[in-house]
Amino acid sequence: xxxxxxxxxxxxxxxxxxxxxxxxxxxxxxxxxxxxxxxxxxxxxxxxxxxxxxxxxxxxxxxxxxxxxxxxxxxxxxxxxxxxxxxxxxxxxxxxxxxxxxxxxxxxxxxxxxx
Amino acid sequence: xxxxxxxxxxxxxxxxxxxxxxxxxxxxxxxxxxxxxxxxxxxxxxxxxxxxxxxxxxxxxxxxxxxxxxxxxxxxxxxxxxxxxxxxxxxxxxxxxxxxxxxxxxxxxxxxxx
Numbered sequence: 621x622x623x624x625x626x627x628x629x630x631x632x633x634x635x636x637x638x639x640x641x642x643x644x645x646x647x648x649x650x651x652x653x654x655x656x657x658x659x660x661x662x663x664x665x666x667x668x669x670x671x672x673x674x675x676x677x678x679x680x681x682x683x684x685x686x687x688x689x690x691x692x693x694x695x696x697x698x699x700x701x702x703x704x705x706x707x708x709x710x711x712x713x714x715x716x717x718x719x720x721x722x723x724x725x726x727x728x729x730x731x732x733x734x735x
Numbered sequence: 736x737x738x739x740x741x742x743x744x745x746x747x748x749x750x751x752x753x754x755x756x757x758x759x760x761x762x763x764x765x766x767x768x769x770x771x772x773x774x775x776x777x778x779x780x781x782x783x784x785x786x787x788x789x790x791x792x793x794x795x796x797x798x799x800x801x802x803x804x805x806x807x808x809x810x811x812x813x814x815x816x817x818x819x820x821x822x823x824x825x826x827x828x829x830x831x832x833x834x835x836x837x838x839x840x841x842x843x844x845x846x847x848x849x
Binding site: 728 | 831
């Protein structure tokens with residue numbers, strides 16, 4: 621299985637809602653990533669987990685809360701978002717850099733709209 | 736941290752012609768340079784990558800060249816086809832202190848006209 625899966629594909633939420641994005645991979649990768657992508661822009665790194673520990677937080681507002689329950693799963697918990705948080709949220713996985721720096725495999729993304 | 740510049744931002748070519756996209760990076764410790772293709776509404780997908788111990792790599796109609804001295808790398812697509820129309824992103828990791836982070840260029844929107 622060489623795929624990263626994400627659910628849901630689309631999400632519409634109000635500014636007071638709490639929701640979660642989910643990501644899963646079964647490639648044995650030990651690094652997992654959350655990116656935010658706005659239209660016509662490159663993916664913007666939010667968080668990196670390496671060996672299930674948070675290794676990079678790119679100064680993301682606390683209304684985004686990542687969680688890595690095990691080596692195959694990655695969640696992004698959302699609370700009190702703003703309309704400007706509307707974007708495509710991409711999950712990716714790879715082998716960690718302490719091995720060979722390998723390809724990041726991206727999931728299909730969750731299209732988030734905040735009303 | 737690493738800084739990656741990508742040019743041009745848009746590129747329009749006639750079907751069958753070649754397309755070249757160029758990227759420069761700032762951190763001389765970067766050792767891995769992937770290129771991603773993102774079609775409209777789809778995920779970024781790796782199309783080719785190169786490591787710093789190699790100067791050129793080719794896979795059918797696509798090739799990447801790396802100049803470590805000048806800190807730039809380029810994507811070459813030959814005999815372009817309409818299905819090559821997409822946004823292409825280059826990336827570089829920076830040094831070990833950057834951990835698993837990849838810094839992306841701003842993207843090039845390629846349009847292949849039939």
